[in-house]
Structures are given as structure tokens and as C-alpha cells.
Amino acid sequence: MWQQIRSNQIRSTFLVFGMGIILALVGYFLGLYFFDNGIGGLIIALLIWAIMSLIGYFQGDSILLATSRARKIEPDDHPRLYNVVEEMKIASGLEQMPAVYIIDDPAMNAFATGRDPKKASVAVTSGLLQKLNRDELQGVVGHEMAHVRNRDVLLMAMAAVLLGAIVVLAWYASRFFIFGGLGRTRRSSSSGGGGIAQVVILVVAILLMILAPIFAQLIYFALSRRREYLADASSALYTRYPEGLASALEKIAASTEPLKSANKATAPMYIINPFRKQGMSAEDLTSTHPPISERIRILRAMAGVSYEDYSRAYQQVRHTNKVFIPAGAAAITGSTAIRHAQTETAEKLDEVERTRDTSNALWNVNKYRTITCACGTRLRLPPTYKQSEIKCPHCGRINPV
């Protein structure tokens, strides 16, 4: 399994390296233009990038979890979710149990974060918990676990930081260019000579300022799409049941609820693009995720659950001969037959019960106390409630707190 992870890492490293070169070019030419010193600009660009990377590396996961308003849960808060995460942790062979988070949002989405597999977090929205059955939830969590296992999370975070550095640099440079243009002309005329060289540098600087963010973004998107396919393949392998993820994606695609707490920078972290347009079918260059319909078709075309099967299904659906995953990786897997759908009790849980479970979990994580009155009414007490007893609004009994 890890051969394929490694070869993907090499390819991804090249893409990140490409972004690094863009950053260096932007820094160099802007430096050359603004203070006649390319190296100085290069150093400034690298400094900005280093600082942002350090913040991203050490604080990235907490920033992401905080901005998406995710709440950490304990096993008792939502046993089903916690169990499914643990099941997928075991199936993926991850050493440490990731922290589990719930986002209180009716939109259906999920993401994973954490700089290394030992310190990972998985977050799902409450909408997802309500709509998906156990097999589907397993597929989604398996996909997220694959991101953790394949070390996509760190790579994507670092690529996002690099992209951010390029955008920040280009943005500030354009401000300087507009507002500081006058001072610049005076200085260049006093230094004299080198007219053509100056013009060339000016043109290159302007071009870079406009094009660099776009190029960097395209690389970022390519990187992200590749990772999504791989995570789908891994999820099918972990769960031994590609249909689970396929039908989950179908349900997610059908829901129109937008995720309130997502933004452009965090979009690639989610299982599907939170900003997708309804009915988008063609893969275009500016998408962080492959089209959902295509991902579903690939999953449904799989004859077994190995990477080889995914690769074949990928070729069949996309009509290419591109080998998606090195063939050597597939030989390692033992049994690759697709298992049957689960028929346990969990499967019989209907949406009403799932909704109740989810809202219980949300009450719990918000530190509300629950008292069940003799008439069957559940009373939720906020953590600020200090009295020693409460009257049931339904039957009028006095309950001790």
C-alpha cells in the first residue's frame, strides 16, 4: 500500500515544488522592480512563506477546526459516529485514534485535519449524520481516514500556505505598484541608464503579479483533485464496500444546503467542494474536486475493492489509458471481494432516530443537562441554569436537577 502512497507523494512534491518556484519568481522580480534587488525580494517572499508555514504547521488544525465551528465529542456523545471512526481507524491501520468533531450545520460535508497521522482530527456535519446510514457514513469516514493515512492533510495544508503566500505577495505588490508608482519613477531616473532592462523587469513584474496567483491556484486544484480520487480508492479498500461511499456521495450531491462555515481556502479539505454549483458535470481546471457524478460512476464500476480495480474503473469511466495507481500496489491486498451491505440494527435506524441521536450529541457537547420527566418529556437545561429544581412545562411536575 505504501509504494503507491510514495509514488503519489513524489508527484505531489513536484507540484508543490512548482508552486515554490512561482513564489520565488514573484519575490525575485518584485524585489528587482521595487528596490533594484532581486535577492532581497526573494528573501522577503521566503520569509513570508516560512512564517505562514510555521503557523500552518503548528496551528493549522486548530485554526481550521475553530473557523468551521467544530465541536469535539466524546464516545458517549454520539456512539455511532465514534464507533464508525474507530472502525475506519482499525481498517486503515492508523496507530492513533483521531479526535472526532461535529459541526452543527444542516449541510452534508466532512473533513480531516492534523499535521501527522498521530495527531489527526475528523469532523462531520450534523446534516451528514442525520442523512447517512452506517455503510454510507463508513464510506465517508474511510475517505477522510485515507486523507490522514496518505498524509494528504499536511501536504494540502502546506500547498495552501504556499498559495496563500503567493496571493498575499502579489496583492501587496499591486498596492505598492498603484500607490508607490510615483516615487519609483523618480528614483529610476536618478540612477539613469539601463532603460530596456527596466522595461523588461517592469513587464515581467506586472505579468507575474497577475498570473502567479492564477497559476498557483491551478496547481493547487490539480493537486487536490488527484488526492480526492486516491482517497476514494482507499475508502473502498478500507470498507470493502464501494457502494457505501457512492451512495453517500449521491445523497450529498442531491442536498442543496450550503455549508456556512467554509471558505475558499478550506474548500479542498472537505469531502466535496462546499461551493459546488448545482448540476455541474464537466471537470474544469478551477475545481478543487472531481465532479461527483464521475466519482460515483467510478466507484460503482469497481469489480473488486483493490487499487487495481479502482484504476480499471477509472480508465473505463474516463476513457483514458492513464494508470491511476501503480499496479504493484494492488498485489499486496488479500481478499478483494466486495462485501455485502450491513444488515445490523444500525441499518434499521431511520432518519428520525438518527436526527435524535445527532441532536442529543449536540446538546451534550454544548454542556446542556438532560432530565427526563416522569411524563416522558425531556428537559434540556443550559449550563447557566443554577436552580435546584425545574417544573416540567408539559405536565407540571417538579423535577429535582
Add this chain to the structure above:
Amino acid sequence: MTIALWVIVGIVVILIIVFVSIYNGLVRLRNLVKNAWAQIDVQLKRRHDLIPNLVEMVKGYMKYERETLEAITKARTVAQQANAASPAERGKAEGELSSALNRLLAVVERYPDLKASQNFMSLQEELASTENKISFSRQFYNDSVMQYNNKTQMFPSNVVASMSGFKQGEFFEVTVPEEKEVPKVQLT
């Protein structure tokens, strides 16, 4: 003369490096298999711990199912005793336990009160999840064994493996005896 000597020294050094790296790779895989086995062990123990709770809980509701309850308690004891046995024997004992458990859960369908109780539902979630965890840890274990066995059989790592006494890993299968039978239709 000296050049030939250096060439020989170089070849020996390269051979040693190759040997060490293959050896370390084998050790890494063997540890992976060992850890995966420990993971299965944890989940099987968890199931053994859950069964007394289950029996205790359903006892109050079930008056006429003594045999089923006794069968599951017995199967649990046998499975617990097979603790240190080989994967094959253990898989057989655990398979018996699985089928006894399935029988009990099928019987539960006849007791709607029990089925609807909150305690039973949360216990059932635990049981279902433990079953899943057992099968996922088994899956990961078997994948790891496959990887390890391939390494011990394929050239050149098989040379290192046989020289340093790396034995083949054993697969783990839980064989549920009744799995192949056609389910009977019951009209109640």
C-alpha cells in the same frame, strides 16, 4: 592489485547494506503483523466482555430461551479459553460464538419491548460495532500477513528471511458454521 581489492571490499559493503535494509524491512513487516494481531485480540476480548451484559439484560425479558442463552455463555467460555491458541483454532471458536450471538439476536426480534429499550439499543450498537471492528482488524491483519508472506517468499528477500529465521504468518478467518445455510422463513 589494490584496485581489485577495493572492488571486492566495495561489493561486500554493498551486499551488507542490502542485507541490513532487507532485514529491517522484514522486521518492520513482522512487527506490523504482530500489532495487527494484538488489535484483533483487543476486539475479541471486548466482545467477550460485552456478552455477559447482553445475557443479563435479555434474561429478564426471555422466559423460554434458556437454551439459546446457555449456548452463548458456553461458546463464550470456549472462545475465552482459546485465547492463546493458533489463529485457525481461535477463528473456529470465535465463529461458534458469532453464530450463537446471531441466534440470540434473531430471537430478540420476538421481544419488541426489549428491542425498543434504550439500554438494549445502545448495547446493540456496541455489539454491532465490535463485530465490525473484529472484521476490520481481521482484514488489516490478513493484508499485513499477505504483505509479510510475499516478502518472505520473493527473491531476494526470501534469502535473508530463510537465513535469519523469519517464519510465514498465519491468516485469521472467523468461520461461522451456519453461514452457508439458507435462511429459514418464519411465519409468526
